[in-house]
Amino acid sequence: MKFAAALAVVATAASVMTAPVAHASAEQFCGELAATWDGTRCTTLVTSPRDAEMFISLDLPAPMLDNPTSGPTVRGYFHKLIDGWRKTGSQTPRDSSAYTGYEIYPGPGAVQTLIVHETFEPFGIQANNAFRSFVFDMAQGRRLRIADIFRPGVDPMTVIPPATEPVLPPALDAAPPPHAPNTYPFTVEEWVPGPNGPGYTSSYHTFGLSPDHLILYMPDEPMLRENPSPRDRLVWSMDGGTIRIEVPLAALAGSLRPEYGGN
Incomplete structure (x- = not known):
């Protein structure tokens, strides 16, 4: 089968947390997805007309x-x-692959974070990457959005940017493709919310919590900057997860709810 090689190269993200019943649970759910469990992953093949x-x-x-x-x-x-991927596969004129990996972060307290990395790769074309986050307070039995981890009245778009100042510039300088430091679009002003919108932050939609850090994936999915700044710059596209930074919770402690790292 033409995708035999694809099985060998699909990347599996390492999970921070595992469970003894992992295979049984995943295998059963794979059946619910009308796909095939190969012993480690859930797979299926879609053929277009x-x-x-x-x-x-x-x-x-x-x-x-x-x-x-x-x-x-x-x-x-x-x-x-x-x-969604099945629908895409049923219509595509080009061979492709689509796969996920994940990471799970425990803490702080009863918080559990799941980060799913989606990759869609039409063969012969650069892959598209996206990151989805699912943050749960297991004690309260609910999913958390970015605003939920902060005290009432605190605007995440206001308090997060100052806390990223020590870690964001070096991450931007190291981002692919190789580029001169502090050059567009890898400048701080493009990666913090401002008067012209959220920039490449995706409004911090994709985030995770570890015991000591707020983890940010920016942007969350591929995006096109149709109004580049300065105006003489070309339109720029950005892959999901181009920038991943870890912001110490201590830098946000005064703004966070106590159960999520606040004082």
Whole structure:
């Protein structure tokens, strides 16, 4: 089969947390997705009317699938994702692959974070990457958005940028493709919310919490900057997750709710 090689090269993201029942739970859910469990991953092959094949491979976060707090949201996400990829595969004129990896971060306290890395790769064309975050307060039994981890009345778009100042510039300088430091679009003003909008931050939509850090993935998915700044610059496209930074919770402690690292 033409996708035999693809099985060998699909990257599996390492999980920070594992569970003894991981395989059983993931295998059962893979069946619900109408796909095939190969022992480690959930896979399926879609063929379009033009005989183009899309190989889909999902690394399923078993620890989150059966938990009563995270399970419904995470299962719904994977159902929607594979349905969307199947639709794309049924229409595409080019062979392609689509796959996921994930990471799970515990803490602080009862918080659990799931980060899913989506990759769609039409063969012969640069892959598109996107990152989805699912942050849960297991004690309260709910999913958290970025505003939920801050005290009432605190605007995340205002308090997060100053806390990123020590870590954002070096991350921008090191970002691909290789470029001179502090050159467009890898300048700080493009990566913090401002008067002209959220820039490449995606309004900090994709974030995670570890015991000591707020983890930000920017942007969350491929995006096109149609109004570049300065105006003489070319329109710029940016892949999802181009910048990943870890902001110490201590730098935000006065603004965070106590259960999420605040004082």
